[in-house]
Amino acid sequence: MLQLVQFTFNPFSENTYLWINEHKECWITDPGMYGAEEESVLTSYIAEQGLTPKFIFNTHTHIDHIFGVDALKQKYNIQWGIHRQELPILDNAVGSAMMFGFNFRVAPQADFFMEAGTPLQLGNDTLDVRLVPGHSPGSLAFYYEEGQLVVSGDVLFQHSIGRTDLPGCNHEDLLQSIRQQLYPLPEATKVYSGHGPYTTIGEEKKANPFIRG
Numbered sequence: 001m002l003q004l005v006q007f008t009f010n011p012f013s014e015n016t017y018l019w020i021n022e023h024k025e026c027w028i029t030d031p032g033m034y035g036a037e038e039e040s041v042l043t044s045y046i047a048e049q050g051l052t053p054k055f056i057f058n059t060h061t062h063i064d065h066i067f068g069v070d071a072l073k074q075k076y077n078i079q080w081g082i083h084r085q086e087l088p089i090l091d092n093a094v095g096s097a098m099m100f101g102f103n104f105r106v107a108p109q110a111d112f113f114m115e116a117g118t119p120l121q122l123g124n125d126t127l128d129v130r131l132v133p134g135h136s137p138g139s140l141a142f143y144y145e146e147g148q149l150v151v152s153g154d155v156l157f158q159h160s161i162g163r164t165d166l167p168g169c170n171h172e173d174l175l176q177s178i179r180q181q182l183y184p185l186p187e188a189t190k191v192y193s194g195h196g197p198y199t200t201i202g203e204e205k206k207a208n209p210f211i212r213g
Contacts, residue, residue, distance in 0.1 A: 134174025
């Protein structure tokens with residue numbers, strides 16, 4: 001069974017996740033480390049726990065979720081996966097970083113593409129890959145049924161939803177993604193978001209002011 005470990009990085013307080021199995025293999029979602037000091041926090045944890053990184057996969061490619069991708073690819077010689085519809089967002093990543101004043105000169109290149117409905121295999125464990133556009137065109141959520149959790153990226157937060165005022169965003173698509181892909185999950189399912197604390201599907205269906213179940 002997979003264990004999910006959360007780290008929070010960069011000025012956007014972005015959540016980066018490690019999925020760890022009983023064989024000490026690990027997979028990394030949304031590595032947002034900005035700079036050597038934050039990179040060291042994650043890589044030191046991996047070394048101290050004796051983990052073997054296998055690959056990286058992202059919910060989406062806004063800059064705060066990809067700052068650390070290349071550092072991990074180079075250090076561990078591993079590949080990085082996204083949804084193909086994220087390529088336009090990725091192509092604009094360097095310009096977005098400059099606009100926010102970040103030193104980020106080269107965007108990482110995707111090594112493989114994930115598709116909704118095609119399970120993602122993490123060792124002996126399986127994640128359900130769900131396409132949840134709205135915050136970005138190729139946003140993905142990763143549902144781990146055995147662990148009763150979903151990593152939702154910037155789609156659904158505790159009592160909030162993802163912003164839709166950025167290029168490639170669509171508010172109605174976001175609401176539809178939540179209704180069709182997240183709210184049908186069991187109410188006890190924990191939702192681990194791209195920012196902030198975890199919540200549950202049941203809590204958001206009951207109390208989210210932007211979209212009730």
